[in-house]
Amino acid sequence: MSSLPLDWSVPRPAVVLRVRRETQDVRTLYLRPPEGVWAFQPGQFNMLYAFGVGEVPVSVSGDPGHRDVVVHTVRAVGAVTTALARVRPGQVVGLRGPFGSGWPLQEAQGRDVLVVAGGIGLAPLRPLVCGLLRHRHRYGRVAILYGARTPQDLLYRDELQRWRARFDMQVEVTVDRAGPDWRGNVGVVTRLLPRAGVDPAEVVAFVCGPEVMMRFAGRELEALGVAPSQVFVSMERNMQCAVGLCGHCQFGASFVCRDGPVFRYAEVRDRLWVREL
Amino acid sequence: MSRPPTSDGSTGSPSGYVLPAEGLGELFDALVRRGYTLVGPTVRDGAVVYDRLSSPQDLPVGLTDEQEAGRYRLRARPDRAYFGYTVGPHSWKRFLQPPERVLWRAVRDGDGFRVEAAPEEAVRYAFVGVRACELAALAVQDRVFMGGSHTDPLYRARRADAFVVAVQCGQAGATCFCSSMGTGPRCTGGYDLVLTELLGGEHRFYLEAGSPRGDEVLAELPCRPASPEDRQAADQAVSRAEAQMGRRLETQGVRELLLRNLEHPRWDQVAGRCLSCGNCTLVCPTCFCFAVEDTTDLSGQVAERRARWDSCFTGQFSYLHGGSVRATTRARYRQWLTHKLATWWDQFGSSGCVGCGRCITWCPVGIDLTEEVAAIRGSDGLRSGREASGENP
Incomplete structure (x- = not known):
């Protein structure tokens, strides 16, 4: 009889324009927006659907200034992400979004900016960096600290090199382990924090990476004198509906899909230290 | 939608009526005439479950339940009570948020796919035998599925249509603690009709309407205005349930x-x-x-998204x-x-x-x-x- 579609649950077809190999198991997909143009806030995510296989939340990785393309960086971990990492130009994936909260870049205006990324955590931070470089004059000193497992796991290599070449931004990269041909930093990304040339009293920090990394980054930043209210983290949980109804992404009282994924660190600090919350 | 209470919680409301027990079938008929699908308590596999009802004889007549932690048994009652038990394993959520349903289907179309909304059964339910704790549960789920930025249209449609016949509890189970939670045992609103089953003397129901829809149905029933004694008996039945509450939860802080x-x-x-x-x-x-699950048929040409209780x-x-x-x-x-x-x-x-x-x-x-x-x-x-x-x- 009457049809009652749950419109928020319906993915729209998005054509794959280009696929870029980032690392052995990470691909960046460039999709044509289902409606031609679209807008998002850095830090938000979309639900990506591989036909018949399933759907996963993936943060948006594109430049917010480019409204004619939807960019996602996907690491092949499970069935759906493996299917997504295998798509070729011309094929179609399902897309719905954007969902969730974004990085509040406006809070950093006139202040120093510190970006701390671990592994695939650079993907949700890339739109933030693109956005702040577009209006670089609005911010004080800018530093990006990025840690990956090995030199082979570094994302956005060309772009990282362009960022490093700039005179108005500090970029530090570290890896957990490396062969003899690596001349850069070795060690966890939090070890780079004291070297970031930013003013703890003036900085706004944006942090994304494995939960344990965010936990310790938060602690280190506090130790350096950065107020917990000036630090933002992006949380990850199982998400299925993306609109705060299915219940899977609960993190204490928060629905990560709706109240996050970006949270003020002061708000989640205590919860980050509760195991298996 | 929940409606404001029609009485101040006392059963001394002047709008009370009495329906002889034999008249219960007329209530069923009046609801069926209005196009409602009747669902309510019935016995299956040794338990009171909620399912389709065609007549009052489908109710667990003359049965009661014994409940304890990890234990549930049905027992015969010495009378022919229609509602002489508390709640079983089912709740009304199964009709408003079905345990499993198809959200949409998608068909491969060249390199892409085409999504077709799944046809959903339009059902107008009459819930017969809703207890006070369950009215509270419906209100809780209303806030979940209709109170936020994203809602569930199926839930909303079925909820708006549902005719709610509440029943006052005349007894409480050993695992009941609604009085601790402030949700019962007295139904004070959120229903179209509320019944109190009276077993002493003449087997009858004390009835009140809680909405215009309830008034309309009530007008068609072979009722007589309630006497002060009827009202008092109804009030005492619920007080008895309150005194029997088997569990307690300290909710302070x-x-x-x-x-x-x-x-x-x-x-x-x-x-x-x-x-x-x-x-x-x-x-x-x-x-x-609920879990969101994606599947395909054997050919891989048709995909489906389902929602299932999780x-x-x-x-x-x-x-x-x-x-x-x-x-x-x-x-x-x-x-x-x-x-x-x-x-x-x-x-x-x-x-x-x-x-x-x-x-x-x-x-x-x-x-x-x-x-x-x-x-x-x-x-x-x-x-x-x-x-x-x-x-x-």
Whole structure:
């Protein structure tokens, strides 16, 4: 009889324009927006659907200034992400979004900016960096600290090199382990924090990476004198509906899909230290 | 939508009527004439479940239930009561948020696909025999599925159409604690009609309408105006249930109590008994979590998305790239209980527990949340000695 579609649950077809190999198991997909143009806030995510296989939340990785393309960086971990990492130009994936909260870049205006990324955590931070470089004059000193497992796991290599070449931004990269041909930093990304040339009293920090990394980054930043209210983290949980109804992404009282994924660190600090919350 | 109460909670309302027990069939007929599909209590597999009803004889006539932690039995009553039992394993959520349903279908179309909305059955339900705790549960689920930025249109449509015939409890079960939760046993609103079954003397129902729709139906029934004695008998029946309440939960500060005791050793203790089976979440009238599942047919040409009741007691529930966030039973039980009694307040402005006692009765090992909360209250602040993972990133 009457049809009652749950419109928020319906993915729209998005054509794959280009696929870029980032690392052995990470691909960046460039999709044509289902409606031609679209807008998002850095830090938000979309639900990506591989036909018949399933759907996963993936943060948006594109430049917010480019409204004619939807960019996602996907690491092949499970069935759906493996299917997504295998798509070729011309094929179609399902897309719905954007969902969730974004990085509040406006809070950093006139202040120093510190970006701390671990592994695939650079993907949700890339739109933030693109956005702040577009209006670089609005911010004080800018530093990006990025840690990956090995030199082979570094994302956005060309772009990282362009960022490093700039005179108005500090970029530090570290890896957990490396062969003899690596001349850069070795060690966890939090070890780079004291070297970031930013003013703890003036900085706004944006942090994304494995939960344990965010936990310790938060602690280190506090130790350096950065107020917990000036630090933002992006949380990850199982998400299925993306609109705060299915219940899977609960993190204490928060629905990560709706109240996050970006949270003020002061708000989640205590919860980050509760195991298996 | 819930409606404002029509009376101040006393049964002295002047709009009370009396329906002889033989007249119950006329109520069924009046609802069927209006196009409602009647659902309500009936016996299946030795339990009172909610299913389609065609006449009052489908009700569990002359039966009552005995409930205890991990135990449920039906017994014969000495009378022919229609509603002489409390709540069973089912709740009304199964009609408003079906246990499994198709959200949409998609068909391959060249390189892409085309989504077709799944046809959904338009059903107008009349819920017969809704108890006070269940009216409260409906109100809780209303806030979940209709109160936020995104809603469930199926739930909304079925809820708006549903005709609610509430029944006052004349007895309470051993696992009931609605009076602790402030949800019962007296129905004070949210119904179209409310019945109180009176067994002493003439077998009859004391009736009140709670909405214009209820008034209309009531007008068609072979009722007589209630006498003061009828009203008094109805009032006493509910008072009797109140006095029989088998369990008690101290709710004062329970949210804060649980949230400051996330590392309490009682969670380890209960995890030693809990089977993580998920029964409590399935029988709970407010548990709303659902899984979204994608499948294809054998040809791979037609895909489907389904929603299915899920439980926070499964490993899959908190799956995140390669593992579960809540890998232990301790974490899952803690999630369930703290959600129900604590974080629900933050999310929806009320408790998620209505005191129906189903989770106690239907737990295969008889875990009793009132006992768990009391245990934590009794040793507030105790810590299990385990700490959050301390490894460096």
